[in-house]
Amino acid sequence: MIDFRYHLVSLISVFLALAVGIILGAGPLQNAIGDQLTDQVEALRAERTELRESLLETESELSDQNAYALAAGAELVDGSLDGVTVAVVDAEEVTDAVEADIVNQLEAAGARIVAQASLTESWTSVDDAVLRGTVADGQREQLEDMIDEETTTAGVLGAALGLALTETGAQGDSVRSDRSVELYELLSRVGLVESRFEPSGPADVVLLLGGAPVTEAATTGASEQGEDVDVVALVAGLQESAHDVVVAGPTTGDGGIVADVRADEDLAALVTTISGTERAVMRLNVPLAAAAQLADEGGHFGFEPDAVVVPPVVELPDDEDEAGDSGAGDSEDEAGVDDDGDA
CATH class of the missing domain: 3.40.50.2300 (Response regulator)
Structure with missing residues (x-):
């Protein structure tokens, strides 16, 4: 049978662990965790800035490519129909x-x-x-x-x-x-x-x-x-x-x-x-x-x-x-062959 002393020891252990955590968190670990979070935030900000600049650069390149394609395409399309x-x-x-x-x-x-x-x-x-x-x-x-x-x-x-x-x-x-x-x-x-x-x-x-x-x-x-x-x-x-x-x-x-x-x-x-x-x-x-x-x-x-x-x-x-080519071919045949059939 578990007596009162067992419960007392358990409660003391819990409060002791909590006290140790508070002491460590407010003392030696506080600066380490804070510095780590700060570094992560700064890294995320730098990555976001880099991605934004990359996106703007890509959009600018795409816009230039589209402008070129439209200009070149217009020349390609001209007269096709x-x-x-x-x-x-x-x-x-x-x-x-x-x-x-x-x-x-x-x-x-x-x-x-x-x-x-x-x-x-x-x-x-x-x-x-x-x-x-x-x-x-x-x-x-x-x-x-x-x-x-x-x-x-x-x-x-x-x-x-x-x-x-x-x-x-x-x-x-x-x-x-x-x-x-x-x-x-x-x-x-x-x-x-x-x-x-x-x-x-x-x-x-x-x-x-x-x-x-x-x-x-x-x-x-x-x-x-x-x-x-x-x-x-x-x-x-x-x-x-x-x-x-x-x-x-x-x-x-x-x-x-x-x-x-x-x-x-x-x-x-x-x-x-x-x-x-x-x-x-x-x-x-x-x-x-x-x-x-x-x-x-x-x-x-x-x-x-x-x-x-x-x-x-x-x-x-x-x-x-087509009509011109056909006519030119006939004329050439007529002009290129004499009555004897020689060229």
Whole structure:
């Protein structure tokens, strides 16, 4: 049985240890601990100052590199799309500043913007599923040469949009066909397309712009997407009718239209994509990528592991040059051979 003396000894030991700790802490160890903490604080302050200076230096270098890239890129882009007509379609919520800069880059490359439009919420809203189905069913017969019976509503509407923007008429390549005019008027009338300015001629390339990926928080209270909505089918239908399609959008880390297209192996082999459009220097890639697509050298451009940073620089064929080369060759043959067949 433990008696009172045992408890007394335990209490004395506890108080003795406490007294020793106080004495040591207030005496010999006080200066040592204080000096150690002071040294650590000074080291952290010096490290913070060094990191701040390094960050400022890195930001300055990055700014200089971006300025150089923009200046050099402008020279690289200049003339890459001479004589090419482009239709710009806002497929998601693209900021006005980004879209305006992309349009400026295209025009600086020599392209002519023949249409600028936006897809409305009716392309995705569940409330407009019947509208989409009705419009698609009404156009299946007209588009039977490029779609089949299994093509989804999104695919039919994509093919209709591509024809409305690119099909030429019998009068020549610079004139829209009657079918393209009627299709565009239909898409506008039913509220699927809104125009910044309506098509003034057929486009050689359709540029589909994607905005920032929609997060779960951003969709709170927003209209739900219909079950028939399929971005990949939309782009596939657009490519089937327009043939040369370029999809551009922000970096694909959080998904979006660029990531969806790249994830489909068959579609990714046909459509050129550009990511990183949230950065001014990457928007220089848009005209270069459009030229690569027209030259059958398209691909996927951006900073992702499965993409190439810079598109190839291509020289698009000039119809006048081709005609001139052909004529020069004939003249040379005629001038270089006499009646006897000798040179």
